[in-house]
Every structure is written in C-alpha cells, then in structure tokens.
Amino acid sequence: MVKIGIVGGTGYTGVELLRLLAAHPKAELRVITSRSEEGMAVADMFPNLRGHVDLKFSAPDVAVLQQCDVVFFATPNGIAMTQVRELLDAGVKVIDLAADFRLKDVDVWQHWYGMEHACPELIEEAVYGLPEINREAIKAARLVANPGCYPTAVTLGYLPLLEQGVIGTDGLVADCKSGASGAGRGANVGTLLCEVDSSFKAYAAAGHRHLPEIREKLGLVANEKVGLTFVPHLLPMIRGIHATLYGRLKDTSVDLQALFEQRYAAEPFVDVLPAGSHPETRTVRGGNMCRLALHRQQGSDTVIILSVIDNLVKGAAGQAVQNMNIMCGLEERSGLDVIAVLP
Amino acid sequence: MVKIGIVGGTGYTGVELLRLLAAHPKAELRVITSRSEEGMAVADMFPNLRGHVDLKFSAPDVAVLQQCDVVFFATPNGIAMTQVRELLDAGVKVIDLAADFRLKDVDVWQHWYGMEHACPELIEEAVYGLPEINREAIKAARLVANPGCYPTAVTLGYLPLLEQGVIGTDGLVADCKSGASGAGRGANVGTLLCEVDSSFKAYAAAGHRHLPEIREKLGLVANEKVGLTFVPHLLPMIRGIHATLYGRLKDTSVDLQALFEQRYAAEPFVDVLPAGSHPETRTVRGGNMCRLALHRQQGSDTVIILSVIDNLVKGAAGQAVQNMNIMCGLEERSGLDVIAVLP
C-alpha cells in the first residue's frame, strides 16, 4: 500500500483527492493537514465521506509527512515551493496540485504569480504531470507539477495537431468555459450562487495565469513559439471544463478523425468520440476522462476541437492520482476507473 | 457471476442500473431490451458508459430473458405484470422497479393506477423490497416490488417512531421535495429546463400515487391505520429527495437520537447523522445511502425528521441492486459502496 499524505485538504481539490484515494485499492491515507481545521473530522466537513474516511485534519508536521510515500499539495500557490525540499530529501515523492512548478521559465512565473520563487533550483527537475506527453519522465520523477485545469483540456485538444504540424502555430483561439469549482472553496462574493447562477460571463479576458502555462506547453509540443488567445468563462454549474479550440489547417485533406484516434489509441483517459459528436461535460463528471471531438464547417480550413474534462478530476485530483499511479508503478487506471453519474 | 437482464433500459432508472451493474463485481450484464432503440449501442445513448458497457439494446425476447438469473423491469407501470409470470416459471428472479406489485390492496392499486391488474395472483407473493423492514422475506423472494422513491425516504424516516409507537399515527405530515429525474426521461414540456429551473412548486397536492403506498407501508409498520398528508414538490435540480416529516410525540422524554441510532446500527445504507445535523441531498448523490436527522423546536412535542436519498439510487436502481444482492446471497453492499461526488 502506498502511504499518502495530503497537505491542505479543506478545498475542493482536497476533498476530491480524499474521495478518489479512499476508494483506491493500493492507497492508504495516512495524514491530511489543515492549520485552520486541526482536530476536525474530515467527514464532518465533507459528509459524503462518512463511513469512508476516518481521518481528522491535523496541524502540518514535516516529520509525519516524511513517513509517507507520496505527499500531495492541495494548497494555494506559493506553499509547496517552501516545503518540497525537505520532503524530497527524505525520499518522499511529491505531487503539487498548485502552480509552483508548472512553468520552466521562472521569470514568467514570477511575473504572473506576483511573488518570488522560493525554490527555483527544483524547477528544472520537476516534471509537468501530463501523462499523455510526459509518461516516461513521470515514472522516474520525484517531483511532479500537476497541470492546471484549462491547460489540461487545451493541451490534449491541440496535441495531435501540433505534434504533426497540421495546423499553423499562430492565431490559435482557445475559448474555454469552466464550472465554478475551479475558483475554489474560499468565501468570495463573486462565486456565491446568487452571483453565478443563471448567468454567464468571461473573466480575465486580458490575460489569465493559465495563458503562459498553455503557451509554454504547446510551444514544447510544437517545437516553436505558438500564438494563442485564451479566454476563460464562468459556467453556472459546479464541475466541468469545455474547451472550444480553433486552428487553421495547413492542408485540409488530412484525416483529422484518424489522426486523433491513432494518437490516443493507447491512452486510458482520452476518448476520441465518433465523428460528428459533441462531448458533454456531464459525461466526465467525477471521472478522469478527457473526451474530444473534431469538426469543420463546410470544408473550411478552420478546425474546431471540442475537449471536455472534469476540472477537479482530470483537471486536478484525478490527474494527480494518475501521476501517483505512474510514479509508484501501479496500474495507471487504478482507483480511477469510475463511471460518471448521468443524469 | 449473476447473469442480468434489464427490460426497458432507456430511461433514467435504466441508465442508473447500467452504471451500477457495470461496476458490480458479481454481476454480468447479458441483455437490455428496448423496442424503440433496438440495435443502438447503449453507450451511444449514454456516453458516460463508453468503455464500460458494450451492449446494444435488443428487442424484447422472453427466451433470452429466461436465461438470466435476475431480470429487472425498468419499464412504465403496467408492463411487468404482463411478463413476470413466464420469467418466474423459468426460475428467473424478478425485480420490478415500477409500481405493479407494490400495493397489497389490488382495488386501491387499480383506483390509483387507472388500469386493471393483469396478474393479481402474484401480488400476495411479491415482497416489498425495502430491506430495512423485509430483509428476510427478500432473501427468499422470487418477485420483489422495488419501492417508490418517496415511500423509501418517508418510510425510513418514520420507521423507528412507528415501530416503537412513539408518535401518534394521525396527523402525520410528509412534505417531500424531489429532483426532476423522478419524472423520467420522457419528452414533456413540464420538465423542460426552462419550465423547472430557478423555480419551485408543489404538484399533485390533492393526491399522488405514492400516497396509498406510503400509507399502506406505514400502516403495516405501525400495525394500525395511519393518517398521513403527503405533498410532493419539484426541485430545480436533477437528483435527490428530501423528505421533511412531522409527527406528534406521545412522550417528549424519549431519546430520539438513541432510538434512531439503535434501530439503524446494523443497516448498511441508513446513516443517522449526529444530533443537530441537516442532511444535504448532495451527500447521497449517486450513492445508495439514506441520511437522517432529528429535530425538535424548543421542547415542542412535534418531532421533525429530515430524510434524504438519491431518488434514482436508494429510491430506485440502487435499492434494486441491494435487493438483488440479498436475493442472490451476495454481500449486501456489493457494487453499492460508492462515495458521492461533492461538490
């Protein structure tokens, strides 16, 4: 059994990690920390876990975390980078669900996150935890930077096209929509039901922190700088990301459906839908799947890629568990092979 | 492996049965019938099942169903009663998720369902599939009438009180609220998103078909006729029933919390919350649990019981699988021990 610690488990990625790990056949939850909720039973805060998780939140204690095999950071940005070093030194594998180690360019990171990086020397070693592009590196990694939710949906959508050089790398448009759980569990007027329900809006249209992450990763895939416009929107619902991606084909004769099906044939968590489909976010709710579909309008050279994930699963906690499975030599699907509840 | 057939699987209880049985370690889906969708892959209609269910809908064929160990009827009322006989005769166990065998009083049934009963001779044999009151009978049953969703939530809420004679049997009020999935997957103006979302209303306030079912079952528990008012309401959401139940205590000194905790201590799917709690329907979404809490206001002799279930799981498909487990000698929790997705 893999001994698990979770740092900062009171947010939505935290409870999602708990849900997945409590049902994982090879994982054993050892400790979950929260300074503010020390002593509270996890199942009192999240009653869906009653009967499944007996842990209480405890104050952070490095010595206890060092006895774990894997530690997940489900903390705000800027926390993991101050604590990772001493865990790695003790032989613990670390998966950071926040953004501390996602960007290779520390200057860009510091610009967008508005703080100095506390641990730049580990950035190079950290592996970007998108198994569909980095599986081998993840196997060997001590430190995995779990991707952002939008970057996961967008990168998986563009991946086959950019790898094969089928579309131009300039003028890409990623129009993305997310449920409100992406904004976290903090008390915030902007995500009250009365502010979000029955309405829809874009946000951060002039630039969102996931923009440099997506650009960097797509650039690595394309092996050149990409020009991308990324606009996130807030959906009046809890879970789900839908990325609608646009690119210009260099050659309109390419068989897009075949290209995607081949690229993802062996991937356990990417599902290319039949031609003509429109993936719905509800079909991946609670599950670790990314579902994709391709469209063109009347022979146009613009390709439309539709990509859906559950932002808390494939976009956060599920992908973290997938990374854990790979890092620990477990079956990659282990604990993640759930069926979405529909309707 | 228990060989399973499902008759009529295109509705919401059908897809829920599929979701639960596809993940059930001891069940093997053999056949699912739908006259209208014959030949269509189940996963094309319900894409959450892609990769988990390979079956296609087939035209109903008694010979095929007779080779199953258990057949579920997820059909409209009035279908099962015409087909059960030949399945039982072939040694198949049958679980009807519709109402055909729920009432012992055939006259009452015919009045409320507006048709003649096609198979009254099996009514006596049929076991009402609420394991918390009929577990031993279910073990031996060939034919189980799976309870209605409202009756499940209401009966489990009143059960300890009526068994012990702690409340009066007259003047009971069951104010119940259900998500729209209880109305089924039929094309219907009344359950369009635009008609249901962001609004709330009662319906059938002058009398709903579940009223005689609840009265009959509570009467059996109390061993006398009960006077009950039952008002269902439609919630602007998909899943979940919340029953708010009221009764008058004969003796206000009784320890209600202890009474409920003892009654349900051994029940795998009834969870009595700590004193002072308010169960949320989301904590049981997708799961087979019923969560209960008790309240009184300032020493009043009125007891308030709060009871929540997922109407499609403990109120339908999950309870049906629980009954199957009991009928087939399997572990009762088998395939049902899932954690609700929250948020």
Added chain:
Amino acid sequence: MVKIGIVGGTGYTGVELLRLLAAHPKAELRVITSRSEEGMAVADMFPNLRGHVDLKFSAPDVAVLQQCDVVFFATPNGIAMTQVRELLDAGVKVIDLAADFRLKDVDVWQHWYGMEHACPELIEEAVYGLPEINREAIKAARLVANPGCYPTAVTLGYLPLLEQGVIGTDGLVADCKSGASGAGRGANVGTLLCEVDSSFKAYAAAGHRHLPEIREKLGLVANEKVGLTFVPHLLPMIRGIHATLYGRLKDTSVDLQALFEQRYAAEPFVDVLPAGSHPETRTVRGGNMCRLALHRQQGSDTVIILSVIDNLVKGAAGQAVQNMNIMCGLEERSGLDVIAVLP
C-alpha cells in the same frame, strides 16, 4: 416626488430597492449610503442599473438623510435601532427592512437576536408593515417594521383561516423553502454556488429567528397563542419562497376557496389561484405578488395552503415600497405593477 434615502445599499435588498425605486413614477432617489463602498458608482457594482441610476454610494450623513421624505434601512439587524430616533425627530418617515422593530416583545427579540435593543421605546409605535393586516396603521405610521420574508409568505397563507377560526391553532406546520438570496450578499462558504447548487437541505430546524415573528403575528391574527412548527429549507436557486402550510380544519364543510377569494378580493398583491392550482415561484419573480392555492387530500381534515412570493420583493424591497406608497398617500400599486419574466 418623494425624496428617498437608502441606508446600506450594497446587499440584495438594497439593489432591489434601487431597481424598484428607479422605475417608480413618484420617487426620487437622493442618497444611498455605504461606508465600505463610498464613492463607487452604484451602477458599477450593479450593472443592471446602468443608465437608470446615476448615484454614487456616499458615507452615512444624518444631515443628508434628514432632508429625505422617506429613509429605508437595508442594513443588518441592529443598525436601524441606533439611527431611527434622529430621523423621526426630523420628520422623516422610516422603513426598516431588518428585524429591529418587528417583534413587540422586546425580551423575545433580545433572546433571538442576541443583543440589547437600543431603542425599545419606539417598539410600541412601530407598525408591522404587512398591509393586508395593518393598512390603516401604516397610513399613519412614522416608523414601519418591514416584515421578514418567511413571515410574509406564512402569514398571508394562514390569515383567512385564523381570522375566521376555521383551523385549530395548535399543531400548525409551516414547511418553507427559500432561494439563496435570502441569505444575503456576504462572502460566505455556505452560499457559494458549489455548496448550494444541485442540492437541497433544511437549516435551522431547531429554531429560526423568523419563528417568534411568525408566532407573534399569527397569534395577533388568531387572538390566541398558536402552536407552530416552522422549518426553513435552502433551494438551489436565487429568488423565491414557497411556503407549504398545514392546519387541521375544525369543520370540513367550509368553502376554503371562497373564504380566500373573499378575504383577498380587494388586495392588490395577493392572488388566489383557481381551485386545483399549484403556484410556481417563477410567476412572482421580480414582482410584488403573493400567489396562494388551497388543497385537501381525499376529504381529509388537513388543509394544505401553498403560498409563494419573491423573497426580495413581497418578502423585502417590494413590500417596503408598498408601505412607502401607503405612508405617502400614493397609489398602492405605484411602481410595483410589473410582470414577472417567464421563463
């Protein structure tokens, strides 16, 4: 034109007052105060008001408020009672949308609101602003205590029955459901979309602050103490209250439909639906109407009253404007005769 001041306009009752008063033919918005948002344009916070309201939030200034004809307090409980005196002394009429002057029994008030009353000498003078029972007193009032949202829906539902002594005064059950806007615009984890959407629960089942208010008002109507159980629930939507009310008829031969139609025949904002109806909260959204319907089940002596209002309109700002109209000798419907947006 009636010169209007609003104290504390950044919450949901505040913006609703602004919406109604901006369109009111006889009202002139003079000042709206908010200590925290001083200097901010109202329409920047609430863009629906762009082009309709040019005011900025200003710091509270008694001298400015004293030049108004009517001042509304849309503040938290405990504020109005400290400021009313000096406004009344200056000849200003005051309508408090909070609870400071709703209860006549100051001890009960202090118990439930957990503070000492700062102005008990005005409690007797304050008129409870439910026009359907207090219209004449409101006409002459200097200080109106605008009723709570639940008390409005419940009192209007029971009113004809208790006035005529048609039901017993003991064992009343008011099962009430409210949209989340009733909880206000404060940053609060409990009312985040992710906590409220797609779920349903009761709250304060052991006793809510509106319980003593309802009991006191029903007691005045019935001319005797009433025994009432009141359970509020939180709906996954923004606006609307649905009260489902239960009582026992002393005489089952009374014509309930006629009783209600006669009682409310002259009331501009109470609409008794045809027999057999089920009022929907959406039909009153944004409007000042209360819609009622009556039911009995199979000749039972339990009467079911269904009562819906918009909690922010007839349950708050709309009723406040109705009270202003009455206090100022305006046409009672003035500014309130809007049609709900449906769907």
Added chain:
Amino acid sequence: MVKIGIVGGTGYTGVELLRLLAAHPKAELRVITSRSEEGMAVADMFPNLRGHVDLKFSAPDVAVLQQCDVVFFATPNGIAMTQVRELLDAGVKVIDLAADFRLKDVDVWQHWYGMEHACPELIEEAVYGLPEINREAIKAARLVANPGCYPTAVTLGYLPLLEQGVIGTDGLVADCKSGASGAGRGANVGTLLCEVDSSFKAYAAAGHRHLPEIREKLGLVANEKVGLTFVPHLLPMIRGIHATLYGRLKDTSVDLQALFEQRYAAEPFVDVLPAGSHPETRTVRGGNMCRLALHRQQGSDTVIILSVIDNLVKGAAGQAVQNMNIMCGLEERSGLDVIAVLP
C-alpha cells in the same frame, strides 16, 4: 394605440411578446392565435400574466388579423411566408420573428431550411430588422424580418470593426453560448432539465442555420465576403446569449474603446462597457440591451469582443417591439426601458 395581433403565441417568444406588449403604453393587444390552445386563457398557460392579459387564444382568422395595425408572427419557420401577403395587402404591418425573410439569397435559405420558399417575391422588400444598421429602412417598412438571436449578438459585436475595416474579414471566430430557451418550448428530450442542467456542450458545430445569416449580414456591413466560423453552445440556464468574438486587427494602434463608444453613442439599446469589463448575461435578462466589452491580450493583434443579450428580448421579442416602435413612429424605447432583475 397600436392595435396588435400575434400569430402563434404559445412559445417562449410568444409569452415574451405578451409580457412586453401588455406593459407597452401605446400598444393594445387585440388577438393572439393558437390552433392547439383555442379558447384557453393566456394567463392560464402563463400565470405571470394573470391580471395583465385577459385575452384567450383564438383560432387563426385572417379577417380579424387584418384589422390590426401590426401583426407579429411568433411561429415556426415556414408559416409567416404563407400568410404575409394577405396581411400586407390589407395594410397591416408585419414583423416575422421566424427566419422566413431573413436571408436575401433564397437559394441559401432553401438549402438551410430544407423547404421551398412560398413567397420569394417579398424577400427583396423585407427589411432585416436590426435597427443599428437598418433604422431608416425599418421606418418605411411594411415587412420586417426580425433577426435571429445569435446573429443579433454577433453582428452588433463585429459591426464597428467591419464598418471601419479595422479587422481582417477572414478567419473570424464567433464562439457563442445560449440559454436553453433558444430551443423553444417544444416537448423534447434534449432540453429536459435532466439533460441540460449542470452540463455544457457545443451543438451544430458543423453548421447551424444562423451561420449563413451572420455571414450575409456581416458581408453587407463589410462590403465583402467574410470568412467566419460560428460554434453555438448550450448553457445550463434559461435566458441569455454570450458571444465571444475574435478577429485580427490590421492595425493594433486603433483605439477600440473609442471606436465602439462613438459608433453606439446614440443607440438606445447598445451599451459599451468601460474598458476592462466583462459583461454578464444576467445584467440584460428581461431587458432589450446589448452590452459589449473589448479586450486584447498583452498587445496581441487579436481583438476579443464580448457581447451579451437576452435571447428572448434583444434576440427576439424585444427587438420585434423595437422594430414596431420604429415602424409606427413611436418613441423607440417605448415599453422597453426596463431594468434587469439582479440577482
């Protein structure tokens, strides 16, 4: 008073027309037809209209309609074109809310709508009822083709840019999201609450009927053929369209904010938000306003236009009333100057 007839008033655009016209100071509802609901009181179907609309649905009767000043067709596509001629001949002004007269190219129309046009000779005369581009022609029109909902939001967003030639006309991307009311009030599994709520998807990504309409109108504005990709998506809510529009600037030094503010300075129903804003659909719910905002990301040459309308108001019934006001010489804002209900 303008005498009004409505043909086909049982859908969502019908009830919206009724709501707006019932409150219109210069309009008098004379007749509303529905073959299926003949004899039913309008307010029985739409209880929000109780006390405001006394009409009953009547069977269609040309003689009665011919006595109206203006007749609105709120019918499915293909109805108005068979009835317009005899109304125009009687001197009635006609506004068709369906698509029969929206496209000037009858071949394209017949291709996308799958039927032969019954009245091609009136296509040239029909005026496309987008006042922001056709106000003068609407003043003189006998027959107005009320624009589609998506085309309204998209055209108003691109209008200043294409008129001034500021962006390229190729590679435009219109990523649009609509509430479910756009799909109408028909009984349809696809728009059940249980199918739409808490989920999000694109639809018709390979080509939607509004695509040729948008292309034709943008082409007229730009005075050349435009290359546009248009992808509609279904929001889990009732009302509102959000169009996110992308184009490439020919010259990045243009002052976009000023360009839009000047273009729309005199428009009563287009509101350009301050720089940096993100319009929310809820701020236009129930109102006839289109709200716009502009963004660029880090000096990129891609301009992002955010455009929101209420699909049933500025996208249908409200724009129809605006057209009526213009056609009849009334104040253009008449009956339309309402404030959105928020929250």
